[in-house]
Amino acid sequence: MSRTNWFSVQTELSPKAKTVLGILSFVLPILVWSIVSYVPAVWHPLVQITDPGSVSYLQVDMRMPRGPFEDVVKEAEAEGQAPPQGFPANPVYLPAPHEVASALYTAFVTPPPSRDMPWLHESLWHSIQVIFWGFFLSSAIGVPLGVLCGAYAPISRLTEPFVEFFRYLPAPAFGALAVAILGIYDGPKIAIIFIGTFFQQVLIIANTTRKLDGALTEAALTLGAGNLQLLTRVVVPGVLPDLYRDLRILLGWAWTYLIVAELIGTTSGITWFITQQARYQHFENVYAAIIIIGIIGLGTDLVLGMLAKRFFPWDRNGK
Amino acid sequence: MNAEKTLPSYLEQSDAVRERFERLKARPKILEVKGLDKVFETPKGQTVALKDIHFETHRREFLCVVGPSGCGKSTLIRILAGLDAQTGGDVLLEGKPVKGPGRDRGMVFQGYTLFPWLSVKRNVMFGLTVNGMGFQEAERQALQWLALIGLEKFAEAYPHQLSGGMKQRVAIARALANQPRILLMDEPFGALDAQTRAKMQAHLLEIWRKIDITIVFITHDLDEAIYLADRVLVLKAHPGEVQELIEVPVPHPRKMEQFISDEFLATKARLEELIYAYEEKEEGADEDEYDYPDMPRLVEVGDSVD
Numbered sequence: 001m002s003r004t005n006w007f008s009v010q011t012e013l014s015p016k017a018k019t020v021l022g023i024l025s026f027v028l029p030i031l032v033w034s035i036v037s038y039v040p041a042v043w044h045p046l047v048q049i050t051d052p053g054s055v056s057y058l059q060v061d062m063r064m065p066r067g068p069f070e071d072v073v074k075e076a077e078a079e080g081q082a083p084p085q086g087f088p089a090n091p092v093y094l095p096a097p098h099e100v101a102s103a104l105y106t107a108f109v110t111p112p113p114s115r116d117m118p119w120l121h122e123s124l125w126h127s128i129q130v131i132f133w134g135f136f137l138s139s140a141i142g143v144p145l146g147v148l149c150g151a152y153a154p155i156s157r158l159t160e161p162f163v164e165f166f167r168y169l170p171a172p173a174f175g176a177l178a179v180a181i182l183g184i185y186d187g188p189k190i191a192i193i194f195i196g197t198f199f200q201q202v203l204i205i206a207n208t209t210r211k212l213d214g215a216l217t218e219a220a221l222t223l224g225a226g227n228l229q230l231l232t233r234v235v236v237p238g239v240l241p242d243l244y245r246d247l248r249i250l251l252g253w254a255w256t257y258l259i260v261a262e263l264i265g266t267t268s269g270i271t272w273f274i275t276q277q278a279r280y281q282h283f284e285n286v287y288a289a290i291i292i293i294g295i296i297g298l299g300t301d302l303v304l305g306m307l308a309k310r311f312f313p314w315d316r317n318g319k
Numbered sequence: 320m321n322a323e324k325t326l327p328s329y330l331e332q333s334d335a336v337r338e339r340f341e342r343l344k345a346r347p348k349i350l351e352v353k354g355l356d357k358v359f360e361t362p363k364g365q366t367v368a369l370k371d372i373h374f375e376t377h378r379r380e381f382l383c384v385v386g387p388s389g390c391g392k393s394t395l396i397r398i399l400a401g402l403d404a405q406t407g408g409d410v411l412l413e414g415k416p417v418k419g420p421g422r423d424r425g426m427v428f429q430g431y432t433l434f435p436w437l438s439v440k441r442n443v444m445f446g447l448t449v450n451g452m453g454f455q456e457a458e459r460q461a462l463q464w465l466a467l468i469g470l471e472k473f474a475e476a477y478p479h480q481l482s483g484g485m486k487q488r489v490a491i492a493r494a495l496a497n498q499p500r501i502l503l504m505d506e507p508f509g510a511l512d513a514q515t516r517a518k519m520q521a522h523l524l525e526i527w528r529k530i531d532i533t534i535v536f537i538t539h540d541l542d543e544a545i546y547l548a549d550r551v552l553v554l555k556a557h558p559g560e561v562q563e564l565i566e567v568p569v570p571h572p573r574k575m576e577q578f579i580s581d582e583f584l585a586t587k588a589r590l591e592e593l594i595y596a597y598e599e600k601e602e603g604a605d606e607d608e609y610d611y612p613d614m615p616r617l618v619e620v621g622d623s624v625d
């Protein structure tokens with residue numbers, strides 16, 4: 001067995017090393033988080049009160065900075081009264097891993113505070129629908145337009161300069177406008193995801209299309225392909241695996257617009273859940289919700305990646 | 320470099336060869352190139368890639384084009400294919416001027432240009448179906464072409480599963496499936512190793528013998544040119560002009576053993592004279608003789624490889 005050279009440039013890893021490193025990439029951050037949460041010597045800037053002792057303004061479970069707490073203890077001892085008791089703690093906004101883990105479960109089974117409010121899974125489903133429609137509408141126009149821009153220079157020149165300008169305009173800035181036009185429910189949210197995705201999409205798809213090997217279109221021409229056939233039978237199938245990869249990346253971006261989109265009009269979806277939980281300082285639920293978004297995003301991408309291998313068996317760059 | 324014994328002139332032809340050329344020239348003209356010019360406009364000024372090129376090929380002729388690098392071989396064949404437009408002169412295919420690419424002229428490129436998303440069979444069917452043939456008929460014909468190149472077994476494989484030589488064979492089958500009048504090939508075997516190249520050459524001659532096709536074949540390998548060609552068109556560079564159109568005196572059918580025959584060597588000597596004499600003249604313009612730069616010795620004195 002030769003020793004693995006980890007740092008040789010552009011070298012493939014063995015499948016085993018890939019799996020191990022992939023798992024480590026998750027384990028390491030969780031490990032750091034666990035150390036910060038469970039080792040009292042690390043960070044823990046606060047003290048969580050277990051017994052207020054003689055101090056009237058302290059309550060059980062209250063957290064206060066360590067310095068003032070020690071002052072209070074000294075004061076009480078000096079006066080010969082019962083000192084307050086407590087243990088080192090982190091701020092509420094950093095719950096421990098096990099708290100978040102159990103919140104991942106309890107958040108789904110805890111009924112909403114009032115009847116007309118949605119359960120967590122209903123909020124999530126609502127978010128997924130907003131993403132889907134925003135991304136679908138954007139792709140339905142953006143992909144064909146991008147391919148046409150990549151294939152035909154006049155369409156590119158007529159479209160891309162404006163698109164290039166528009167993509168610098170921050171999508172959330174159109175929030176108020178979108179509400180005025182589309183009302184306060186899902187319309188403006190879908191519109192924000194559309195605006196955030198569409199303009200990037202046209203440019204990225206156009207560039208991908210332009211990268212098609214010109215020798216393939218020339219070969220098709222010498223075989224008698226007409227202009228339209230060149231588009232449908234060479235350009236489109238030729239760039240399809242790359243377009244698919246682009247769409248996977250763009251779908252990830254669409255998720256990043258979700259939270260702003262859901263704050264527009266009436267707050268809805270997973271954002272509503274997160275803001276509610278944060279208001280009541282249930283930060284373990286906030287983290288749980290954020291992690292769920294991550295899991296949905298990563299899961300979708302993994303599934304799409306596996307489908308890609310099915311769809312494009314000839315694609316050598318597919319990973 | 321020349322052998323001790325004196326070679327016959329490359330212009331000397333045996334009776335059989337002469338009669339063969341007479342028959343060849345009696346056949347109708349497929350391709351006529353008349354006064355072809357190509358000037359590239361570049362930011363640095365004009366590059367004259369081709370200047371006043373004249374030649375013609377007859378039906379079922381095998382024409383090779385050789386010349387120093389940059390003499391415009393690729394430019395010429397791209398104009399013949401209709402992928403580029405000439406700046407002057409005419410290209411006539413069976414008397415009709417060539418305008419743009421078309422299925423009457425097949426082309427095989429130096430790089431691999433099979434469609435990676437199509438199986439080998441579908442690649443060969445491509446030209447047939449874009450020209451309106453039904454799927455089943457196209458499939459039937461494609462399988463016949465694959466049989467001709469000996470790759471029926473790979474009909475369902477994707478191009479990335481083939482070796483370089485196999486890819487070029489499929490590319491030839493794909494071009495021939497359209498039944499073009501003329502097959503244009505731009506250094507099609509340039510990227511292959513010597514052994515595969517030799518096999519491909521023999522194979523191409525075999526295909527050419529069996530079907531009604533005229534071939535224009537670009538190469539920079541002089542042996543390849545003599546082995547394959549009826550006639551060799553020699554170009555020179557800056558500007559690209561015809562130096563000579565040589566009738567290869569090597570008799571048919573061609574065999575590998577002919578590489579050391581007198582006719583073969585005489586032709587090769589002539590081609591080398593045309594191309595290298597010319598190249599030396601080009602280089603000699605700014606430098607009298609090419610000397611190796613003074614290299615310092617980097618090994619110990621006793622450490623000799625001689």
Ligand SMILES: Nc1ncnc2c1ncn2[C@@H]1O[C@H](COP(=O)(O)OP(=O)(O)OP(=O)(O)O)[C@@H](O)[C@H]1O
Binds near residue numbers: 360368387390394
């Ligand atoms: N698109 C272009 N724009 C400008 N000049 C070009 C272009 N294509 C070719 N040329 C020039 O035309 C001349 C002929 O080029 P060409 O590629 O036809 O040569 P070649 O004989 O095929 O060379 P090689 O043996 O290296 O393939 C060269 O001087 C080249 O620089």
Ligand SMILES: [Mg+2]
Binds near residue numbers: 392393394
């Ligand atoms: Mg060339």
